Amino acid sequence: MDAAEAYYKELGCRTERRKDGFTKGVGDSVRVEDPLGFPYEFFYEVEHVERLTQRYDLYSAGELVRLDHFNQVTPDVPRGRKYLEDLGFRVSEDIQDSDGVTYAAWMHRKQTVHDTALTGGNGPRMHHVAFATHEKHNIIQICDKMGALRISDRIERGPGRHGVSNAFYLYILDPDGHRVEIYTQDYYTGDPDNPTITWDVHDNQRRDWWGNPVVPSWYTEASLVLDLDGNPQPVVVREEKSEMAVTVGADGFSYTRKEEDGHTGEKTGFKLGAQL
Ligand SMILES: [Fe+2]
Structure with missing residues (x-):
């Protein structure tokens, strides 16, 4: 916990330490606003509860594990x-x-x-x-x-x-x-x-x-996401190209199979279709 707190302070990030934990069942903890703007909590000790791995009597067919x-x-x-x-x-x-x-x-x-x-x-x-x-x-x-x-x-x-x-x-x-x-x-x-x-x-x-x-x-x-006071973090706009604009965009440049000479896309699909 000391190392985590020192590490994030060194990075210039806001930190908050509670020796008795923020959450019931969790001991000494440090919360940080990390360099990307996300809230993280680090902790070392927790109270352990019953392990449900083999409680198949409680499981439903769509159980999350x-x-x-x-x-x-x-x-x-x-x-x-x-x-x-x-x-x-x-x-x-x-x-x-x-x-x-x-x-x-x-x-x-x-x-x-x-x-x-x-x-x-x-x-x-x-x-x-x-x-x-x-x-x-x-x-x-x-x-x-x-x-x-x-x-x-x-x-x-x-x-x-x-x-x-x-x-x-x-x-x-x-x-x-x-x-x-x-x-x-x-x-x-x-x-x-x-x-x-x-x-x-x-x-x-x-x-x-x-x-x-x-x-x-x-x-x-x-x-x-929230800062350590519970207020929404301001959102910064991405400057580089977005994946959706590239792959769903007007250029239509995408492929399923790639030919060895680098040509891609529909042309290969037609050839395969003709063979079938
Ligand atoms: Fe995922």
Whole structure:
């Protein structure tokens, strides 16, 4: 806690320390407004509660089993990436273009694809929080249940499989409009030389492995975040190109298959169609 407090003070960030914790069951804690404008809380001691891993008697078919990751919107992804790398995070995957613009990066400390992802856009804003299920079928059950409850309008995107992360996913909106992802079956990243996978922003399969288009709201909507006084942080506009403008924009320049000479897109599709 001392090191965390000193680290953020050194970075010029606002911090607040409470030796008896901010939250019931949590001990000595420090809250910070980090360099990207997000509120974080670090703690060391917690009261442990009953572990529910094998309480199958309590489970429903769409049971969530743990918190997997966050996704944060920030205007300058390389700056955010450097800040998180300095905290010991590694980059599993990212999205770039041939001009060197980085649109998103997936960063991990635990040995999965990410603990947090940085998405380029107006920020700081929270894009989503993601909870894991054991299997794909748990996610399908959640969709069926939302249909039965007549709240299918709260399903924003999916279900589907991501290109980035390979995870099976679903995005839903909670009653306050905050986005929640249900996520399962990404892969192990514990090898210390695990190479970063870079996706071309024009690759139609990067966000959805089956090539389904991303709904515009997924790119534009996100939740405001609060400072340590509980007031919304001002949002800074992203100056670089946005991913939605590139991939859904008028240039129409995107591809599913890439030919060896660099030509892309529909032409290849026609050839394949003729063969079939
Ligand atoms: Fe996610």
